[in-house]
Each structure stands twice: as C-alpha cells, then as structure tokens.
Amino acid sequence: MFESAEIGHAIDKDTYDAEVPALREALLEAQYELHQQKRFPVIVLINGIEGAGKGETVKLLNEWMDPRLIEVRTFDQQTDEELARPPAWRYWRQLPAKGRMGVFFGNWYSQMLQGRVHGHFKDAVLDQAINGAERLEKMLCDEGALIFKFWFHLSKKQMKARLKSLQDDPLHSWRISPLDWQQSETYDQFVHFGERVLRRTSRDYAPWHVVEGGDPHYRSLTVGKILLEGLQTALKTKDAKPRPTNAAPLPSGVDELSLLGSLDLSQHLDKDDYEEQLITEQARLAGLLRDKRMRRHALVAVFEGNDAAGKGGAIRRVAAALDPRQYRIIPIAAPTEDERAQPYLWRFWRQIPARGKFTVFDRSWYGRVLVERIEGFCSQADWMRAYSEINDFEEQLSDAGVIVVKFWLAIDKQTQLERFQEREEIPFKRFKITEDDWRNREKWDLYRDAVGDMVDRTSTEVAPWTLVEANDKRWARVKVLRTLNRAIEDAFEKRDKHDKKGKSK
Amino acid sequence: MFESAEIGHAIDKDTYDAEVPALREALLEAQYELHQQKRFPVIVLINGIEGAGKGETVKLLNEWMDPRLIEVRTFDQQTDEELARPPAWRYWRQLPAKGRMGVFFGNWYSQMLQGRVHGHFKDAVLDQAINGAERLEKMLCDEGALIFKFWFHLSKKQMKARLKSLQDDPLHSWRISPLDWQQSETYDQFVHFGERVLRRTSRDYAPWHVVEGGDPHYRSLTVGKILLEGLQTALKTKDAKPRPTNAAPLPSGVDELSLLGSLDLSQHLDKDDYEEQLITEQARLAGLLRDKRMRRHALVAVFEGNDAAGKGGAIRRVAAALDPRQYRIIPIAAPTEDERAQPYLWRFWRQIPARGKFTVFDRSWYGRVLVERIEGFCSQADWMRAYSEINDFEEQLSDAGVIVVKFWLAIDKQTQLERFQEREEIPFKRFKITEDDWRNREKWDLYRDAVGDMVDRTSTEVAPWTLVEANDKRWARVKVLRTLNRAIEDAFEKRDKHDKKGKSK
Known part of the structure; x- marks a missing residue:
C-alpha cells in the first residue's frame, strides 16, 4: 500500500x-x-x-x-x-x-x-x-x-x-x-x-x-x-452528486518514477548459481510444505505478469519439487458460462485450498482490474470497487490462516518483443503466441498504469505483491521460490510467537 | 423495530x-x-x-x-x-x-x-x-x-x-x-x-x-x-442491477392491522385526574433533571404527529415545570439557505444538547421520511437511506449518554377535522391553521403509511418511538410526561447497574 x-x-x-x-x-x-x-x-x-x-x-x-x-x-x-x-x-x-x-x-x-x-x-x-x-x-x-x-x-x-x-x-x-x-x-x-x-x-x-x-x-x-x-x-458532472470518477488512477506522470519503473531489470543469475540456488530453494519449499505447522495454514500463490514474462516456467519450477497431491495449478482464462452466472470472485472462492494444501493461480482475480478494466469487459464502477472487494477477500483468506503470495513478473518491452519473435520462429513454441498477445502489446502503457494502481491499492500487509524482475528467467524463478519460502517461514514464526504469547498468559 | x-x-x-x-x-x-x-x-x-x-x-x-x-x-x-x-x-x-x-x-x-x-x-x-x-x-x-x-x-x-x-x-x-x-x-x-x-x-x-x-x-x-x-x-428494471426499489414500504394491507391502527384512541382522562397526574409528573421531571446523575446524560425529546394533534400543547406542559436555562425548544420548519448548504442532519447535530441539558424538537429529522418523502422534496433513494442514517445518528447520541425519546401524537381523521374547524372559527387560533394543513389532510393515507414505515424502521432499543393516543389532549400530555420520566429513570438505573458492575470487578 x-x-x-x-x-x-x-x-x-x-x-x-x-x-x-x-x-x-x-x-x-x-x-x-x-x-x-x-x-x-x-x-x-x-x-x-x-x-x-x-x-x-x-x-x-x-x-x-x-x-x-x-x-x-x-x-x-x-x-x-x-x-x-x-x-x-x-x-x-x-x-x-x-x-x-x-x-x-x-x-x-x-x-x-x-x-x-x-x-x-x-x-x-x-x-x-x-x-x-x-x-x-x-x-x-x-x-x-x-x-x-x-x-x-x-x-x-x-x-x-x-x-x-x-x-x-x-x-x-x-x-x-x-x-x-x-x-x-x-x-x-x-x-x-x-x-x-x-x-x-x-x-x-x-x-x-x-x-x-x-x-x-x-x-x-x-x-x-x-x-x-x-x-x-x-x-x-451534471449529476447532483459529484463522485470522483477519476478516483482509482493516481494521476501519473507527476514525476518519471514508478514502482515498476524502479525495478532493476538487469538483475540476473549465471547458470551455476542458478542451478545451485534453484535446488536449494526447491528443497526448502518441499520441506516447509511437509512441516507439521503447515497443517494450520494453506498456501495461495498468484502469478500475474506481462505476456511472455515466464509465468509458466516459474510455476513449473515451483511445482517440480512438490508432491502432486499437495498442490493444484489453476489456469484462469475467460470465465465459462457457469462462472459468468456468479459474482466474479466465485470461481476463485471455489478453488481456495483446504488447510495443508497449496493452490497456484496462473492469472487470477486481478483480471478484474487488469484485462477487464483495459478491455472494458466491466464498467469503471465495477473495477473501481474491485480493489476493496479483493482486499476484503484476501483478508478473509489471511484471517483463516491462508498464506497469500502474489507475483507480478515484469519484463521490458524489448525483451517481450524478442520472446514473441522467438515463439513465432520455434515450431514447438508457436502455440504460445496468438494475435491477442500482439494486441495486448499495443496496450503496454495502459497495462503499466493499471498494474501501478493495482499494486498501490492491493499490496497489503496481509497479502503483499512481490514485483519480480523477469528479464532473466533464472533470476525470476529463484526469486519466486525464495519469496514463497520466506512467506511460509514468516507465517510459521508469527504463529509460533502467537502460541507462545497464548501460553504465557 | x-x-x-x-x-x-x-x-x-x-x-x-x-x-x-x-x-x-x-x-x-x-x-x-x-x-x-x-x-x-x-x-x-x-x-x-x-x-x-x-x-x-x-x-x-x-x-x-x-x-x-x-x-x-x-x-x-x-x-x-x-x-x-x-x-x-x-x-x-x-x-x-x-x-x-x-x-x-x-x-x-x-x-x-x-x-x-x-x-x-x-x-x-x-x-x-x-x-x-x-x-x-x-x-x-x-x-x-x-x-x-x-x-x-x-x-x-x-x-x-x-x-x-x-x-x-x-x-x-x-x-x-x-x-x-x-x-x-x-x-x-x-x-x-x-x-x-x-x-x-x-x-x-x-x-x-x-x-x-x-x-x-x-x-x-x-x-x-x-x-x-x-x-x-x-x-x-432495465438496469443490469435489480435494486428492490420497493424496499422501504412494507407491503401494506395484507391484513387490516397496523401499529397506528391498533391504538385505542378513546383513552382519556377526566379533569381532576389529569390535573393531579400532570402536577405529579411535572414535579417528577423537574426532580429528575436536577438529579446529579443527569450530569452524565442529556435529554432529547422529539415531537412528531398529525397536524392539530396537540404537539405544541404537550411541549408547553413539559416545559412548564422546568428552569428555562436547562432546556431549549427547537421548532423545525423548512430549512434555511445555510441549512440547505449542508447534509440534512447538520441542523440537528447543531442542536444536540450538552450533558445535563434538554432539547425539545418540535418536528425533527424525521421530516426526511415524512414530508420530504411524501412531497417529493428528496429522491426515493435519499429517504430510503435516511432510515439507517437516522438509526446511526441516534445510536451515536445514545452511546454518548443522550436519552432519546420520540413521540408520535396520533389523532383520528374526524378529530382533526373538528380541530381544524375550531381553529378557523376562534380568532386567536386562526394563526394555527393554513392552506397547507388542509392539503396535508388530503394525504392522510400517505402519511399513515409513511409513519408506519418510519416506526418499523426506526423504533430501536436505543431510541424507541412512543405512539401517543392524542384524541384526548389530557391523556396525551400525561402520557408524554410519564414516558419522559420513565426513560430518564431507566437510563439512570442502567448507568447505576453499569457502575456497580465496574466496581465489583
């Protein structure tokens, strides 16, 4: 916040x-x-x-x-x-x-x-x-x-x-x-x-x-x-009641600085460091999820990011270390007919993990304030109220012991272009690129503003955003795993402290 | 409620x-x-x-x-x-x-x-x-x-x-x-x-x-x-969002009973009883307002009622017994220019008595859900939200130690007619009757429904309505005084109990 x-x-x-x-x-x-x-x-x-x-x-x-x-x-x-x-x-x-x-x-x-x-x-x-x-x-x-x-x-x-x-x-x-x-x-x-x-x-x-x-x-x-x-x-406004319709977007451009812009996208890992750190963090994650303290928690990881920022690859590295019975990966695309017949948060509530479990959302409820906002799939009033609805939702998760970790994988425009071209050239990667991706790319600036607003309004103590420098995929993958591990450890520690306090009373 | x-x-x-x-x-x-x-x-x-x-x-x-x-x-x-x-x-x-x-x-x-x-x-x-x-x-x-x-x-x-x-x-x-x-x-x-x-x-x-x-x-x-x-x-409703626009008015006429209708308007007092009881209750009120426990409370009395129901007379009987420095009577008419430049509750907040004091409102914030509703001086959305705004307001008063007593003085249509005619005939009463009164009388049924909704939605434990049978003025005046006295005594008792509880801890 x-x-x-x-x-x-x-x-x-x-x-x-x-x-x-x-x-x-x-x-x-x-x-x-x-x-x-x-x-x-x-x-x-x-x-x-x-x-x-x-x-x-x-x-x-x-x-x-x-x-x-x-x-x-x-x-x-x-x-x-x-x-x-x-x-x-x-x-x-x-x-x-x-x-x-x-x-x-x-x-x-x-x-x-x-x-x-x-x-x-x-x-x-x-x-x-x-x-x-x-x-x-x-x-x-x-x-x-x-x-x-x-x-x-x-x-x-x-x-x-x-x-x-x-x-x-x-x-x-x-x-x-x-x-x-x-x-x-x-x-x-x-x-x-x-x-x-x-x-x-x-x-x-x-x-x-x-x-x-x-x-x-x-x-x-x-x-x-x-x-x-x-x-x-x-x-x-002709209406008797002036509502600040420009409420959500913070006036941008007062200076050139923004949270996204302040990321150092040149961060990277060489191959040896990467492999060593990756294995270390994967083992740590596996251990944490088997920890008996995990029985009182659940874990939710949200992956959002620019197209071609490497969400899929990062998610695979997270999953690699885990017992498939313990986690689920939920890819979020356009809502189905059943889902459209319900409030927009409904399909996410359905997928909330029980205690001890881990759910990975490949895209998420933040679609409301990203693609739905930008493409006009919902009204301005709808996406503007979404910020507090989402904070409310995540607070409920957190109150129930769910550890919520949210990643925005950020790449620069040039890197995206290179990856798009690569996808078009390499046959087995061609399924990964569509006309939509090129269209979204044209809306780069709109997305940047929307992401800025999203982070400002929904990065909370109970469910903070982690911005991940993802020009280098290795750096991104290790940072994702490390952030997950730290979040789990923090939650364990907080609970331990809380238990001790309870006992000493 | x-x-x-x-x-x-x-x-x-x-x-x-x-x-x-x-x-x-x-x-x-x-x-x-x-x-x-x-x-x-x-x-x-x-x-x-x-x-x-x-x-x-x-x-x-x-x-x-x-x-x-x-x-x-x-x-x-x-x-x-x-x-x-x-x-x-x-x-x-x-x-x-x-x-x-x-x-x-x-x-x-x-x-x-x-x-x-x-x-x-x-x-x-x-x-x-x-x-x-x-x-x-x-x-x-x-x-x-x-x-x-x-x-x-x-x-x-x-x-x-x-x-x-x-x-x-x-x-x-x-x-x-x-x-x-x-x-x-x-x-x-x-x-x-x-x-x-x-x-x-x-x-x-x-x-x-x-x-x-x-x-x-x-x-x-x-x-x-x-x-x-x-x-x-x-x-x-063509609007995408169905709002129960019929929300506030409870469907009337499912049976013939209503709270107002269930009053026994034939209640009355003969002159001797009246004079004795009036003096007793007036003395009791004077005593209660001088009680040192009153320093932790304030008193607000709201008078609403049919035209010619005798609000003025009742208020005079309340005031009669008191030191003028202790109470204020606030007659509420159409808002002034300054008042229209503020939220509708503003002019009432201004008049909230300090501890130890007593304010009588001759008509009140309930104008919003009575005359303003019926005459269309505010939109339906405005008077519909007023119920909870008013409950909120009165709860704030109550939380701060203000005793809130609300009277609806009810007469039947025939009695009103007789009083109107009397007012037109007796020279010194002529100032009390205007064209507006006759116009309001034509809206008798609308007012009855509005009063019903008002009582249903705003008679709360912290600020209950008292319906006063006012065909007989003597009965009404004594009931008003007695209700005030009971409300003060109840508040004192509650506070005493609360204090005792605090001490015994």
Whole structure:
C-alpha cells in the first residue's frame, strides 16, 4: 500500500517552477467555479507520517488558492463543549458548506490511529471506529460531498532523517510529539495500523491518495494535481452528486518514477548459481510444505505478469519439487458460462485450498482490474470497487490462516518483443503466441498504469505483491521460490510467537 | 423495530384461500421470467425467533413455486471441508446462479447471533461480523443479486405458547434447541442482539422485512407478497442491477392491522385526574433533571404527529415545570439557505444538547421520511437511506449518554377535522391553521403509511418511538410526561447497574 511512496519521488526546481503557475491558476478557477455553483462541499482529510509535510502542504494550498473559501480545521484535544457531546459533533460543526472547502487536520482517522497505537483499545474497537468513519463518509458523499483523503508517507529512514532536520514545533504535532516518532516502534505501529485503516476505508466514493512526502516539490505538485483533477471532474458532472470518477488512477506522470519503473531489470543469475540456488530453494519449499505447522495454514500463490514474462516456467519450477497431491495449478482464462452466472470472485472462492494444501493461480482475480478494466469487459464502477472487494477477500483468506503470495513478473518491452519473435520462429513454441498477445502489446502503457494502481491499492500487509524482475528467467524463478519460502517461514514464526504469547498468559 | 410484529396480525381462512391461487400463479410466472432472463440471482435469508414459522414458510415456498429452481440451504454445523477454509467459503459454494433462487437458512446472521447470545464474543466482535455481512451483501448486490432478508418474529408470550404446541423437531432447530428457547433469557438476548443486527444491516439495497409469525395465513401471504413485489420490480428494471426499489414500504394491507391502527384512541382522562397526574409528573421531571446523575446524560425529546394533534400543547406542559436555562425548544420548519448548504442532519447535530441539558424538537429529522418523502422534496433513494442514517445518528447520541425519546401524537381523521374547524372559527387560533394543513389532510393515507414505515424502521432499543393516543389532549400530555420520566429513570438505573458492575470487578 505504501510501496510506491517509498521510492524517492522527486521533482527538480525548474520543472516545479515551470508547472506551478498554470496549476495555481487552474485551482483558483476551479475554486471559484465551486463557489459559484454552490452544488457541493469539498472535504480534504490530511493524515500520515509525522514530518511528511502535512502542515506545509496545507499552508501551501492556502497560498495557492483563495483562503477565504478554505476552512482549515485542526482537531486537537477536545474542548469542554465537545466533550459534553457525542464524538462526531466536533466534525459536524466544522463541515464546510456547499461551495466551500474544508481541510481537516487531525480528523477521525488521526483519533482512531492514536488510540490504537497507544494501546487504548484493540483491533475490534479500531474496526468499529473504521466502520463509523465509513458510514460518516458514505453519508457525506450521498449528501453530495466530494472527499479527498491524503496520506502523506515517508519510509522509516526518510522519516528519521526529516525529523532530525526539523525543529520540534509543538503546533505541528498532534498528540504524538515528533520526539515520540523518533522511536522506531511508533513508526512501525503507525504504519501497521494505518495500512489496516487505509485498506478498509479506501472506497470508490472516497479513495485514499498516498503521497510520498520527502520532496516538497513532488508532494505539492501531486496534491495540487489530484485536487485539481477531482474538482474539475466533479464540477463538470451534471449529476447532483459529484463522485470522483477519476478516483482509482493516481494521476501519473507527476514525476518519471514508478514502482515498476524502479525495478532493476538487469538483475540476473549465471547458470551455476542458478542451478545451485534453484535446488536449494526447491528443497526448502518441499520441506516447509511437509512441516507439521503447515497443517494450520494453506498456501495461495498468484502469478500475474506481462505476456511472455515466464509465468509458466516459474510455476513449473515451483511445482517440480512438490508432491502432486499437495498442490493444484489453476489456469484462469475467460470465465465459462457457469462462472459468468456468479459474482466474479466465485470461481476463485471455489478453488481456495483446504488447510495443508497449496493452490497456484496462473492469472487470477486481478483480471478484474487488469484485462477487464483495459478491455472494458466491466464498467469503471465495477473495477473501481474491485480493489476493496479483493482486499476484503484476501483478508478473509489471511484471517483463516491462508498464506497469500502474489507475483507480478515484469519484463521490458524489448525483451517481450524478442520472446514473441522467438515463439513465432520455434515450431514447438508457436502455440504460445496468438494475435491477442500482439494486441495486448499495443496496450503496454495502459497495462503499466493499471498494474501501478493495482499494486498501490492491493499490496497489503496481509497479502503483499512481490514485483519480480523477469528479464532473466533464472533470476525470476529463484526469486519466486525464495519469496514463497520466506512467506511460509514468516507465517510459521508469527504463529509460533502467537502460541507462545497464548501460553504465557 | 419489532413492534409491528407483535400486534396479532391474522388473516382468516376464507381470505387466505381466496388470495393464494392468484399469488401462486404470479410467483410461478415471476420465477420462470427470472429463469428466462438469467439476469440476476435471488437470495432469500431466513432468520428470526424459534417457532415463528421459518421452516413452514420455506416448505410452502417450495410448494408454491417450482422447486427445481429453488435451492434451500441449511447451514448447520460446519463440515470438515468447511472448517478447513475461511468461514465465508460455505456460503460462496452455495450461491444460486443467475436466474435461480437460493433460500439460506441458518446463514451468517444466525451464526453471529448464536455466537453473541451464547457469550462466545462481545459487542465489538459482533460488530465486526455485522460489518462483514454488510460487505458481503453490498458486493453481492453490486454484482447484481436481489436479496430478501426475512426476520420471523413472535412476542415472548406468543413464542412460549407456540413452542408448547410444537413438537420438538431437531431438524428445524439450529444450534439452540426449542427447549433452550423456553428460557426467557434466551429470547430476550436473541431479540436484543437481533435488533442491533437488523438496525445496522437494514440498508436500502438489502432491507430487512420483519414478519409476525404467529398466524400461518398472515405469515405466508406476507412473505409471498413481498417476494412477488420485489421480483416483479426487479424483473421490470432495465438496469443490469435489480435494486428492490420497493424496499422501504412494507407491503401494506395484507391484513387490516397496523401499529397506528391498533391504538385505542378513546383513552382519556377526566379533569381532576389529569390535573393531579400532570402536577405529579411535572414535579417528577423537574426532580429528575436536577438529579446529579443527569450530569452524565442529556435529554432529547422529539415531537412528531398529525397536524392539530396537540404537539405544541404537550411541549408547553413539559416545559412548564422546568428552569428555562436547562432546556431549549427547537421548532423545525423548512430549512434555511445555510441549512440547505449542508447534509440534512447538520441542523440537528447543531442542536444536540450538552450533558445535563434538554432539547425539545418540535418536528425533527424525521421530516426526511415524512414530508420530504411524501412531497417529493428528496429522491426515493435519499429517504430510503435516511432510515439507517437516522438509526446511526441516534445510536451515536445514545452511546454518548443522550436519552432519546420520540413521540408520535396520533389523532383520528374526524378529530382533526373538528380541530381544524375550531381553529378557523376562534380568532386567536386562526394563526394555527393554513392552506397547507388542509392539503396535508388530503394525504392522510400517505402519511399513515409513511409513519408506519418510519416506526418499523426506526423504533430501536436505543431510541424507541412512543405512539401517543392524542384524541384526548389530557391523556396525551400525561402520557408524554410519564414516558419522559420513565426513560430518564431507566437510563439512570442502567448507568447505576453499569457502575456497580465496574466496581465489583
């Protein structure tokens, strides 16, 4: 969920200076149009890591736009008046009216996160708070509000560096002082629970935008562009209710960096290393799956990737080491008639392995946000809600002890071309290449964006994506096996710890 | 929530025999149309009180309709296969395909209710389960499913009588045996938590239908008609997704009984009794509001009722006894410009009393599901979602210690006519009558239905409705005061108990 915001996004000063004037003008224009239409209010929620530039961004927005039409609200300690009333009262009294913009600092999300991080309550109560936030936001949207939710992010390393360089400013901290944040523990907990909150509350009508906060230029431009796009779309919509229809795709191209783009595709293994490591990892996998602790788990591996990225070969190397009674490989193609008569997740639910078993999905439920999105096989509303449905699905698997490992096998465009040509030339490989493959290749950029959104929105703590550099097949195969093994070991360890904790009580 | 299903609904055999053939034919026809269109599946959830005829109804539906197109699923103990997978797997594998109907007995609601009633977990975990059910149903509906949720109800007395007359049939009981149910404790708990579950999961896209189960004729006809109406509407909808647009209004007129109709409007007090009781209750109210335990509560009283039912007079009698610094009376008329620029609940949130204070709403947020519904001031979708938004709102108040008391002052049509005429004749009362009043009077039946739906959907344990027989103003005023006093005393007692429990731990 936060991976894309830890890769060092940055924009140089010249580009920034060149882009800002037009952005400011457009934002101001949108703001006046909003005020004139008086058709809906805009609510901007500001959350995230300490030191990631939350305060600076808000200050900047006030500079860029007309501050008379922006209400910045900081919800710090509750006042006497607020304490005497239901918790939501403080937010209701500060709601911006139609035509205006409210920036909420230290909002309901800050409160629930602080409470959970400081151990004032457990997950079940956090989930109640999450549910309350969902209901509030759903109602606000149904009543017409346009909601932007920003999570300003920094990696732990970035955060520590930034806090060191920052003065301790008590006005800019909320509950937790920057000093607190210096402790790794606080960061880890905050990110851990933050991920749970974002996963659950990123809905099509009010999605989260995760913004890397390290570079002020990148941060400011990104926020500005997201606001502008959302505003413009909503202002154009004739419907009484502005829904951010551009919600899912994060505005791309604010800088040139992307998670996929940041992969080092030149990684490779020579033959000897490969053979040695392959056998080692295969043996390790075989052992882990025979481990008696596996009886309390199941394993699901999802393989997605560019065409000709080597999914089949990687899957064969995984299977090679295993007892065929223990695993199943499910190739996913276009749905059958029976499958079309059911919700799209149905055919995957059918194949969920029982405890102790292992299912490999050769393509998967992610078809919904990849091919179905790109080819228009489902509506935008359908693939946009799919992100949270899929997160929900995978959380259910994880809660039941299923270890979920997801691979995106990435190759570059040139490598794909070479492999396509090879397939056409070598007779026994010809069955592997079709007209469809060439057509998909033309949509390379669309797929790249869709994969980016998919990873940003569905790489979760309970079911993370692993991006696999697959220009070199050997490297890819070993990385797949090693990742599987680590995931199983992590799950075993976590369970062991949990059991010990239970016993010591 | 269950009040309307405890008033002894019944249909005589002749009416039943006369109506059933046409209903059966129409149901069969709808079923075949469903099968032919293959556009969406139908899921029927069967829940409620033991002995309320759940099993009999399902049997009957199978007789009435084509059983080859109905799949009845009973989810009892989980099988080995199910236990080895995530909890939802058992439901996914039994989902009916498009064009078919699945009847789910002992579904997710049964499981969470049993778990909570038997103390396997607390409210927070129940809420997690509720949230899970909501997500599942939302997804199913987004994928096109038409969901009916039936709660078969019996009052405690009816339940006891019925169980006595029933054979213990282990096939028809789920987890709790009928013997268990004979204990009052189980019934009370089941209804208590059932109410929480229904309140939270009755959504516009998948509302609950509460059906009184005592009389088999009434029960069967009601279920049949709800199914038929919902099916026909969905089959006609051109939209890919059938939404039960007839969701909110319970099909009226299955019998002649209604909660409003069951009031004994001839109740009255003579002058001496009135004066004595009025003074007693006023003194009691004054005392309670001065009680130091009031510092942990606030009081909200909502007055709704027919035009000329005497709301103003009742409110004056409440206020008469009190220190003006302690209460505020908020008359609610058409929203102002500022109010229209906000969500409809905003102007009520503004007026929520602080602890120790008392706010009287002369008309209220229920305008949304009364006048706004009837006059078309908001869309059907808007007033339909209002029921759960209002329940949510009132639950937040209640959670914060606010005692919420809601009055519907009911008079009959003749009494209203007499009062209108009196108002026109007596000079100092003329300001009280307008053209609007006469216009509303023409919509008497529409209001009666809207009030019925309102009470059914928003009379909750945390904020129940009190229907006040108001043909006799004296009776009404005393009943209002007495109800307020009881509500405050109940809240004090509950809090005392809670405190004691806390101390003894």
